[in-house]
Amino acid sequence: MLQLQFLSSPRLSVQTLNPDSNSNTKPFPPFSFSFSSLKSTQTHAFKFNPLSLTPKPSNFSLKCRQSEYFDQKQRFNNSSPTSWPPPLGLPPRFYVGHSIYKGKAVLTVEPKAPEFVPLDSGAFKLSREGFVLLQFAPAAGVRQYDWSRKQVFSLSVTEIGTLISLRARESCEFFHDPFKGKSEEGKVRKVLKVEPFPDGSGHFFNLGVQNKLLNMDENISIPITRAEFTVLNSAFSFILPYLLGWHAYANSIKPDETSHGNNANPRYGGDYEWSS
Template sequence: MMKLTRFVLSRCPAKSHTRPLSLFSTSSSNAYRSSSSSSSSSVLYADYTIFKGKAALSISPILPTFAKTSSGALRVDKKGAILLKFYPAIGERKYDYEKKQCFALSATELGSLIGLAPAKSCEFFHDPSMKTSNAGQVRKSLSVSPLSDDGYFFTLTVVNSLLKTNERFTVPVTKAELTVMQTSFSFMLPYIMGWHQLSSQSPGSNLAKHSEVSRSPNLEWDR
């Protein structure tokens, strides 16, 4: 119950600083360790952020973690995802980091966005308490809809019945920006599934390294 409350009452755990996120800031809330580096201090920050007038949209990958089975084999323990983070604007070229909301796209959801046909739309729904007695307390929906011939609207709606809040973030994404997103999603798909390890020369060693990668605290909820 304590674990559920922690995820329900928090939007998406934020850093301790309260400064607004600037358009020219290099701040990033998600990182994963480079598999080719043996140094524990080597961390890679790789967010792709789209800044618009009313909100900003930041995109970053979350790698899966691996665990040993009783037979000694390694399998995916926590699935990877692509994390979308929405920040509301609080001024010209300034965004409030503390009030961000997150939406983690699974491999299948990425497939829908990668294969999105021109002028078509798609929508995803998340409920952290699905199939439990607390289902429906927090509901998130992400819709991607056409913006005339110039791109798409990415809209995140978060309804929290416990806090009695209803938040909505809308970011217009141009065709060029969408192409960057789709290409990045296609590239990262095998990585968040853990399949890239199958072609590794020493899979046992590399999987062990990836199993040490900390799960980002910025996932929308514990998957």
């Protein structure tokens, strides 16, 4: 708090500004100002000569004290758990997604990165392509959705290509069995149908899930307008090379290796049409 204190003679009266009083005057945060008048002492702040009317300054004192506001702000900044950039050795992680909310359901779209395995040579090989995860949740009220009943559907890169090439009045259908090739095969059936509006202004995304293990049969449908479908297709087109892992390969290319890097490897030396 900043306090200004003047020592004045009895002839010069100064009113005290007290923030706790009933006065309409309010201090300006984060500082408060208070003026106090003291009784006459031998030391005066200003002495007036009635003949010359020239003030002669005497002892003037100014006392300053830092507000607790700045102390608290400084302590908060020093103890903040969020820091940027992240600690050394830990790469930053980003989570993204896009949601489309409608009256009866919500659709959330999230990309999932591909997986790589290390080789003995120190290089990495793609072990699993990335995909796009669709999450459907039915409405439980006005602007409320029951995520405990959500159903998921994973779009492969080929299925993403089918959606991207879909025209206004075309439809497609995808069938998934999460337990295909296992003992539970056929007990869970997922069907995603993308069908056009009658006027061709959008598509219905309808997900049907039959789960015999849980004795459950769920159908969730959500209308996607042409504009919303365009946004999805644009995002799909952008992320598709990353789901294939080609970005990792592109980032590993060095200028001095583009001309003779693969030719030095006999495994790939005869695979080029122009090498013969």
